[in-house]
Amino acid sequence: xxxxxxxxxxxxxxxxxxxxxYVLDPAIVLPLYAxxxxxxxxYDIYAHQxxxxxLKVGVKSTxxxxxxxxxxxxxxxxxxxxxxxxxxxxxxxxxxxxxxxxILMIHVWSRVAIL
Numbered sequence: 001x002x003x004x005x006x007x008x009x010x011x012x013x014x015x016x017x018x019x020x021x022y023v024l025d026p027a028i029v030l031p032l033y034a035x036x037x038x039x040x041x042x043y044d045i046y047a048h049q050x051x052x053x054x055l056k057v058g059v060k061s062t063x064x065x066x067x068x069x070x071x072x073x074x075x076x077x078x079x080x081x082x083x084x085x086x087x088x089x090x091x092x093x094x095x096x097x098x099x100x101x102x103i104l105m106i107h108v109w110s111r112v113a114i115l
Contacts, residue, residue: 031088038081045074045111071112078108 047054047063048070054061066073086101 025091027091028088031084031091035081035084035088038077038084041077042074042081042108042111045070074112078105078112082108 051063
């Protein structure tokens with residue numbers, strides 16, 4: 001469910017940017033869009049604190065879907081998020097962007113390590 005919600009959320013972000021900037025460079029915006037979707041899946045790591053409640057009420061959460069391979073899924077989403085973010089920054093020719101992505105990568109891996 002979270003995945004569908006974030007697809008729409010980030011899609012409307014793209015439309016807003018198109019309206020505000022009158023420019024839509026796919027080499028910059030599409031990786032940024034993908035990065036946002038993957039980041040939301042990474043951030044859903046906090047759903048794991050409610051697994052027992054999800055089972056009781058029958059919610060089909062990503063935490064239950066990933067099961068015992070949560071670390072692998074979150075790591076993959078983190079790599080996809082940061083890779084797309086770096087690609088977007090590179091395509092936009094923003095030099096300090098890679099430093100920012102590196103700092104975010106450290107944060108993501110610190111969260112995955114506590115699973």
